Amino acid sequence: MSDHELQTGDPMPMASLPATDGRTYDLGQAAAATVIYWTCNHCPYALAWHDRLHEVARDYADRGVRVLAVNSNNSDTHPADSFVAMAERVEREGGWPSPYLHDESQDVARSFGAAKTPDVFVFDAGLKLRYRGAPDADYDDPGQNAAWLRAALDAVLEGREPDPATTEPVGCGIKWK
Amino acid sequence: MEAEVRLLWWKGCPSWERALSMVREEMDLRGLNPEALEVIEIVDENDAARFGFPGSPTILVGGEDIQTPGPDQPTGLTCRVYRRKDGRVSPLPDPEDLRDAFAKIEA
Numbered sequence: 209m210s211d212h213e214l215q216t217g218d219p220m221p222m223a224s225l226p227a228t229d230g231r232t233y234d235l236g237q238a239a240a241a242t243v244i245y246w247t248c249n250h251c252p253y254a255l256a257w258h259d260r261l262h263e264v265a266r267d268y269a270d271r272g273v274r275v276l277a278v279n280s281n282n283s284d285t286h287p288a289d290s291f292v293a294m295a296e297r298v299e300r301e302g303g304w305p306s307p308y309l310h311d312e313s314q315d316v317a318r319s320f321g322a323a324k325t326p327d328v329f330v331f332d333a334g335l336k337l338r339y340r341g342a343p344d345a346d347y348d349d350p351g352q353n354a355a356w357l358r359a360a361l362d363a364v365l366e367g368r369e370p371d372p373a374t375t376e377p378v379g380c381g382i383k384w385k
Numbered sequence: 386m387e388a389e390v391r392l393l394w395w396k397g398c399p400s401w402e403r404a405l406s407m408v409r410e411e412m413d414l415r416g417l418n419p420e421a422l423e424v425i426e427i428v429d430e431n432d433a434a435r436f437g438f439p440g441s442p443t444i445l446v447g448g449e450d451i452q453t454p455g456p457d458q459p460t461g462l463t464c465r466v467y468r469r470k471d472g473r474v475s476p477l478p479d480p481e482d483l484r485d486a487f488a489k490i491e492a
Contacts, residue, residue, distance in 0.1 A: 252400075252466040252476035347400075348475055378399055380464045 213321030216373045220244075220335040221319035225278065227307040228295040233276060235316070236335050240272030241364045243357070245328040245343075246317065246382065248281045249297055250288040253379035254325040256347045260354040261326065264343075265305040268361055275306040280317035281325070281383040289383070317382055324379035330360045330370070338364050341375030388447040388490045391423045395433075395441035398464035400476035404442035411483050415491070433461050440465030444478065446486040452478050 214221075220242070224234045235244060245261060247254040265275035283290035291310045298304050311317055320329060330339035339360035344352035360370035392408055394401035409419035427438050439454040440463045452467055469479045 250463070250466070252398075252464050252474060255466065255474040256476060258474075348403075348477055350473070381397055 212318065213323075214329065214337050214340065216337055216340070218337045220329075220331050220337065221316070223316045223319065225309040225311055225316060226291075227309050228291070228298045229307060231307070233307050233309060235276065237274065238333070239274035240333055241268075241274070241338075241361055242331040242335070243268075243273065243275040243328065243361070244320070244331070245275075245277055246280060246322045246325050247277050248279045248286075248289045248325045248380070248383075249293055250281075250286055251325045251380035253347050257326050257343050257354070257379075260343055260350060260352070261328075261357075262305050264354050264357055264361070267358075269305070271361075271365055273361060273365070276309055277304070277306050278309045278311050278316060278322075279325075280311035280314045280322065282314070282385045283312075284385070286383050314382075314385060322382060324377040324381060326379055327377040327382075328357055330357065330364060332364045339370045339373055340377075341372070342378050345375075347378060388417075389423070389445070390417075390421065390447075391425060391445040393425045393427055393436055393438055393441070393443040393445070395427045395438075395462050395464075397462060398441040398476060400464070401442040404444065404477055407477070407480060407483060408444055411480075411487060415487055417487075427462065430461060436460075438462075442477075444483065444486070446483075447490040449486065449489075451482045451486040 220236050222236050224232050226232050279289055281289035294308055298308050328343055332338050343354040343357045346352050363370040412419045427433050438460050439458045444451045467475050467478045469475050470481055
């Protein structure tokens with residue numbers, strides 16, 4: 209587990225991670241806002257919110273928002289979350305609107321204090337944390353449409369503080385080594 | 386005599402409480418005593434193996450799983466992936482599957 213948890217206003221921990229598309233992504237690249245969320249292949253909560261998070265990536269791309277998906281699960285105990293399985297999933301689904309990054313060492317998850325899948329972090333243009341939590345209030349209601357995440361992004365893009373700035377992430381625990 | 390109804394859950398998956406409400410409400414609607422529901426917490430892998438637990442929550446009505454797990458579904462401490470009637474993936478079963486399971490034992 210992580211013994212450190214990012215707080216609102218904290219700077220983004222700097223790191224780069226490999227993605228299923230063969231590229232390596234710097235988390236802190238310049239953007240109007242950056243969404244980094246933990247997800248995985250096997251967790252029903254991550255799967256239930258999957259389409260809503262992709263819609264956010266598509267809907268906010270032209271406003272300069274960068275969205276990155278990270279999988280930190282231990283693939284020794286959960287083979288469905290191996291790098292190969294991640295790449296196969298993206299291909300099977302016809303590509304994702306966001307890079308799907310692999311945090312094999314789990315160092316990035318620990319540096320953020322990520323705990324669940326999904327667990328969403330929103331950073332402003334200065335790479336300060338502005339929102340952390342769940343995408344919306346109900347994993348089982350697609351009509352929620354990632355409302356908390358969208359509200360946080362709208363606030364950040366307009367220079368306001370998100371309200372709420374934190375919610376409780378809901379999902380499967382990250383599978384630690 | 387009332388049919389045996391069981392809910393098996395693991396604390397690592399938050400949907401179990403909503404599943405518990407679903408089952409109790411369905412029992413109540415059908416004139417069954419919701420207090421007769423047997424709620425079993427799966428605490429470790431030994432428990433999971435003993436109960437053949439395919440993930441949380443698992444609901445057994447009359448001894449049968451309301452959504453039969455696939456043949457290669459392992460047992461263990463994990464969150465259960467349910468497929469809803471509309472094709473969505475969810476941590477909760479489709480209410481129709483629950484209704485069908487009760488209807489089957491009443492037939």
